[in-house]
Amino acid sequence: KQEVTQIPAALSVPEGENLVLNCSFTDSAIYNLQWFRQDPGKGLTSLLLIQSSQREQTSGRLNASLDKSSGRSTLYIAASQPGDSATYLCAAPPSNTGKLIFGQGTTLQVKP
Amino acid sequence: DVKVTQSSRYLVKRTGEKVFLECVQDMDHENMFWYRQDPGLGLRLIYFSYDVKMKEKGDIPEGYSVSREKKERFSLILESASTNQTSMYLCASSPLGQKGIAEAFFGQGTRLTVV
Numbered sequence: 001k002q003e004v005t006q007i008p009a010a011l012s013v014p015e016g017e018n019l020v021l022n023c024s025f026t027d028s029a030i031y032n033l034q035w036f037r038q039d040p041g042k043g044l045t046s047l048l049l050i051q052s053s054q055r056e057q058t059s060g061r062l063n064a065s066l067d068k069s070s071g072r073s074t075l076y077i078a079a080s081q082p083g084d085s086a087t088y089l090c091a092a093p094p095s096n097t098g099k100l101i102f103g104q105g106t107t108l109q110v111k112p
Numbered sequence: 113d114v115k116v117t118q119s120s121r122y123l124v125k126r127t128g129e130k131v132f133l134e135c136v137q138d139m140d141h142e143n144m145f146w147y148r149q150d151p152g153l154g155l156r157l158i159y160f161s162y163d164v165k166m167k168e169k170g171d172i173p174e175g176y177s178v179s180r181e182k183k184e185r186f187s188l189i190l191e192s193a194s195t196n197q198t199s200m201y202l203c204a205s206s207p208l209g210q211k212g213i214a215e216a217f218f219g220q221g222t223r224l225t226v227v
Contacts (some may be wrong), residue, residue: 043118043202044218089155090217098143098206098214099170100157110190 002027002094006103013080014111021075021106023090028068030092034100035064035075038087047088048075080110115139118203125226131190133222135203142208144186145216146170148176149200161186161209165171192225200224 003026013019023033032051036044048057048064050073056065063076072088089106091100119134131213137144145160149169157170159178167178175197179187186205191195200223 002147029196032214036218041200041223042223043116043220044204046215046217049215052175091155093214098208099145099157100155100204104154 001103002030002092004090004092004101004103006088006090006106008106009104010109012109012111015082017080017110018078019077019080019108021077021088021090022110023045023073023075023103025073025092025101027094028069028071033064033066033073033090033092033094035062035073036089038089038105040077040087041084042057044089077108080108081112082112084108086108116203116205116217116219116221117202119195120222121134121220123181123222123224125190125224127191127194127226128181129190129193129226131224131226133188133195133224135188135205135219136187137205137217138184138223139205139207140183141205141217142183143206143214144180145193145204145206146186146188147202148202149221155158157203158188170225187212195226198224198226 005024006073012104020087034049052064087105091102116137144159147155161180177189200205203219206214
């Protein structure tokens with residue numbers, strides 16, 4: 001059964017730092033891995049989707065990598081800004097059905 | 113842009129009431145999902161649907177039912193609301209794509225309080 005873990009649960013950094021958020025999964029036979037952002041009291045916004053055949057995806061200051069052999073994905077945020085403060089969740093489907101198994105999330109605070 | 117719209121941002125209902133949460137997507141996606149999100153428990157799948165009139169139970173279906181009469185609309189029904197159903201409810205949709213392609217999109221969430 002697929003399990004997804006995110007450590008740490010919370011992270012606080014000064015503005016301008018480059019940072020890495022971690023996501024681990026137990027079953028390497030994943031179909032894809034998706035990163036989301038959630039602002040307090042809001043829904044989830046899709047940031048990046050990495051297919052199982054890919055090693056990384058980039059969107060602006062965000063870069064997500066996928067290493068199936070080690071069961072890890074990382075979300076790299078370059079030159080962090082206070083507006084990046086949010087909870088970041090990773091999720092993987094256990095099959096090609098679209099159902100997602102979520103990590104618990106990492107709450108990021110970027111201080112001005 | 114894909115849009116998933118949930119009918120209410122906030123709802124307050126009384127114990128025992130029948131509650132309907134509505135979700136509409138505008139991208140002709142085959143798959144639709146209802147999750148609930150609770151502090152310390154994360155997101156958990158309640159029900160999902162692959163097609164019109166088709167539904168399957170997720171991890172926590174007890175106390176809920178769903179309806180999908182049209183492809184774009186997926187409703188979550190709380191048959192008799194209870195205080196332990198106070199939660200954030202999130203609807204999502206994704207296409208029935210090729211392996212690994214199915215990106216999920218979420219609505220803005222409905223914060224339900226049962227008193």
